[in-house]
Every structure is written in structure tokens, then in C-alpha cells.
Amino acid sequence: MQLETIKTPSLIVDYQKMKRNAESISARAKALNVALRPHVKTHRCAEIARIQTENNFGGIMVSTLSEAHFFANNGFSDITYGVGIERGKFAEALEISREIERFSVLTDDAETVQELNQTAKNENAKLNVFVKIDVGAHRCGVEPHTAEAFELPRRISDSSNLAFAGILTHAGQSYHADSPEKLLAVARAERDLMRRLAEELRAKNIEVPVVSIGSTPTMSAIDNLQGITEFRCGNYIFYDAFQATLGSCRFDDCALTVLAAVVHRDSTRQRIVVDAGAVALSKDRGAVDFDAGCGYGRVYNLAGEDLNLRVESLSQEHGEITVSDEKVFNQLKVGSRVRILANHSCLTALQHSHYHVLDERGKLVDRWEINRGW
């Protein structure tokens, strides 16, 4: 099957670009002397996780327990669950921890620590627990200068059936940095706040085995990671229109596109409609704060050339695109195919059930399944 004939909409991963992204971030992690733990929520695919971990220590982060089971069944033995644990998931987390060498969870809540320890004790199990730190995103985590940032690690360390794994953060605010200088400042603050907290905890005789940070924008910007032991980024494996606009990568590094077909042509309005709507692309607004006209994706032809078009509006199965250039409009007939680079690859990928793998000669050479659900 080839791009001209495969059913649309379909998810296409450009193997060479993806491999290059994996290799360049692995090399960067080595140069910065940190262990790379890729966040596999971006793709939820065993083949891709193997490529990301082949030159690293093998650890991954997941965003759901479904992924934890899936990757455990695919031979991954060091997994951190990246969303705060709550009592509804204790039993399943303990079950996974029995199946693999190292399973870690995270929390920012004292009562959860107590309840989790009690549950682990009742089940005669032991679990690794990170404390989630908020370095400025204000989504989850305890702020590093607060009493809780010291009490929680102490509480976990003192728990009979929990092991304090270390401190962990995700600088989500890096996605709002609108200049390279601001991005570098976010990346340095993420590092410095975490390094300082680790030093202060150690000064209070609390062992901090892992100091874990990471996002794709901060990894692209940071110059030195002294004091940090682990870096977790995920989106870098595909990148996307948002990351390229932000400056984390070039547009040419983006490895994931949605193959779509033209299903309607409107000569009066110089407009085409493709069969990739919100369900195929996701409705993430991407870099709209930096590029008001970014729409829901950029449009390329099958040869990978940028047609300088945007998907302007989306309904469930339709994407609408204005094509002002007469020459381009004349090339796009009903049935013509385009590749759409969406705003946020993590969300786009998870709308689909599998990837089609495209090699450097433009041939589809493999099909890789995507784990779904929670």
C-alpha cells in the first residue's frame, strides 16, 4: 500500500525523521550527563519506545495505567506513571509493581501517602513514590519553597511500605515562552529550583535518589544540567507545528502527519474540504498565541512540500482549507491527497489506532499499533 492508495485519513510516521529525533535527543542527554526517560504518552507504541530507549537505560514514563500494562507486556521493566496517583488506582498500581522490576508513582498529597502506604502494607507490597514539584506551571505539584516540599519526602521516606524515589517536575509553562531568552530562563529555573530543593532535602538527611525534570521545549533550550539525574521529554520523537513555531525544532524535523483526501472543492470560494476533521487531527489550538493564523494544521503535498495552506476550521470529519493560489487550487481535485502537520502530535496520534511507517524512499513499510484508553 502506498500514500496514493491507502485509506484516508491515516497516520503517517516518517521513519528517518523520527529516528533522527530519537538519536539527537539521546545524544543531547548523554552530553548533558542525564538519564533519558522518554515520556511515551506521545505515541503509546512499543516499536517507537524501543527506538527511543535503545541507547539509553530503558526507563520510560507513561500517562495511563493502560500504557503501564501495555509496555510491561512488551518487555519494559522500569516505568514511572506520570499522573498523580489516587486511591481508585492503588490496587492496579500495586499489581503492576509486582510485574516489573521498577514501577514508580507520584503524588503531591499527604493523605494519599498515608493511604497508599496502608494499602501497600495490607498487600505486603512496596512502591516507589516521587513527590511532584511545581516549578511554575501551577498545574500539579507542591512549590519548592513550601513546608510541604520537605514534609512529603520525609513522610514517604518514613513509610514502611513506600520508597522515596525522588523529586519530579514538568515545566509546562515552557509552552508559553514567546522568545528563546524566556524559554532558556524557564529551563534554567526548572533546573535550579529542583537542584536546590534536592540539596536542601539532602542537608536534612533525606536521601534523594532521582531528580527528574523535563519537557521538549526545555530540553531544546537548556545548556547545563548539573544536579539533575533524569530528563523526561516525550513530544520530541515526532515534534509538531507547535514545537516548530516555538523553536524547539525545525519544521523539517516533524515526523508525524495525517494523510487526507480532498472530498469537496468550491471554486467560488477557492476552498477545499479534506476528510481529516477534528477526530483525525485533534482540535488543539497549538501556537495560536504566537501565530494567530496557525489554524489546525499545515498542509503539505505527498512529496513533502509545504503548500503554504492552513486547515482553518474543523468539524468532526471535515477540515476546511482556503486555497487562494490558483495554481495550487487547480492541482487539488476531489481525490487528491495531502499530508497535514497538526498542531500537537501527542493528541493527533492518539486519535488513531495505528501508524503507517514511511521509509526514506516514500514507501509504506510497516504498521505499528497504538495502545489506547486508560
Ligand SMILES: Cc1ncc(COP(=O)(O)O)c(C=O)c1O
Ligand atoms: C509529567 C510529565 N513529564 C514529562 C512530559 C513530557 O513533556 P513534553 O511532551 O513536552 O516532552 C509531560 C508532558 O505533558 C508530563 O506531563
